[in-house]
Amino acid sequence: MSWMENRTEVSYFFLLGLTNDPDLQLPLFITFLFIYTITMVGNQGMILMIVLDSQLHTPMYFFLGNLSLVDFCYSSAVTPTVMTGLLIGRNVMSYNDCATQMFCFNAFASVENFLLASMAYDHYSSVSKPLHYSTTMTTSVCAWLVIGCYILGFLDVSIYTGDAFSLSCESNVFHLICDIPAVMVLSCSGRHINELLLVYAVSFNIFFAIIVIWISYIFIFITILRMRTAAGQHKDVSTCASHFTAVSIFYGTVIFMYLHPSSSHSMDTDKIASVFYTTVIPMLNPVVYSLRNKEIKNVLLKLKNTFIFWKETNL
Structure with a gap:
């Protein structure tokens, strides 16, 4: 059945939401509002700092700014x-x-997948080949890597979003958000081939990025182990720690959500996973990078001192 034929069959969907208990709805709303506010302030603040501070006009922060945008x-x-x-x-x-x-x-989640791989390659170039870093990660190379991330991310999702909506539905009720696994579960037509397409497409994207990340980190760790000074080792480990934390959180949740059969999907489990990777991960990334990054701390301290000076002079 084609996309347009399916469109006449199902014109709306019902979302079950997180809870039907009216006593929990307001506290949950306040919780989500708090998380979303931190997400907006953290990510937009990160982008603003990177744009305005010339010390952050480096490849690593160029990728980090795009990660915050995504x-x-x-x-x-x-x-x-x-x-x-x-x-x-x-x-x-x-x-x-x-x-x-x-x-x-x-x-945008798919773009983040490829961005994390590009950031791993950037860390590899910085740590393992520092003398060639400026010639390897040029402005044009960084720009093309980011453009490639967006093209691949949007192209892939166009394919399997259309594939998910090509199925005829036996129901129009799903859990928290309109996501691909949730829509596929509603299908009354044979969805085995569609599920295989989704699993293969997502698996290729995820494992391609993971392979790039792991190869980059293998060379990074080899380089770190060969260093003679503990200060140099600590500096490079600190540089990669934030990225490695973000990678672990992102891929752990995505693999759990997408790479197991729809027959084993639990409604409650999927709700929890959906909340985590749609709201918590975007909030955590700027926090992780701010806490682990010396340059970001210095910029925040500079902004704080500027604000205090401006406040004192205007009193």
Whole structure:
């Protein structure tokens, strides 16, 4: 059945939401509002610092700025919908809204997948080949890597979003968000081939990025072990620690969510996983990089001192 034929069959979807208990809806709304506020302030603040401070105009922060942009975008594709459902009980989503949410969320998540791999390669070039770093990671190379991440991410998601909506549905009720596994579970038509396509496509994207990351880190750790000074080792480990933390959180959740059969999907488990990778991960990334990064701390301290000076002079 084609996409347009399916469109006439299902015109809207019902979201079950996190809970039906009215006593929990307001506290959950406040929690999501708090998380989303931190996500917006953290990621937009990171982008602003990188743009305004010339000391951060380096390849690593260029990638980090794009990571913050992607985190903000894919959180914004989902979190406001969840908050609206908790606040006013609006748990109905049109067919077009569902398709848009699915595409935007998965596209930016896919871009993040490739960005993390590009950042690993950047760390490898910085640590393992420091003398050639300026000629390896030029402005044009960084720009093309980021452009490639966006092209691959959006192209891949266009394929399997259309594939998910080509199925005819026996129901129009799913859990928290309009995501690919949730829509596929609703299908009454044979979805085995569609599931295989999804698993193969996501597996290729994830494991290609993971292989790039692991190879980069193998060479990084070999280089670190060969260093004679503990100060040099600590500096390079600290440089990679934030990225490695972000990689572990992101891929652990994505592999759990997408790379197991739909027959083993538990509604409650999927809700928890969906909340984590749609709202918590975008909030954690700027926090992780801020706490582990000396340059970001210095910029924050500089901004703090500037604000204190401005406040004292205007009193």
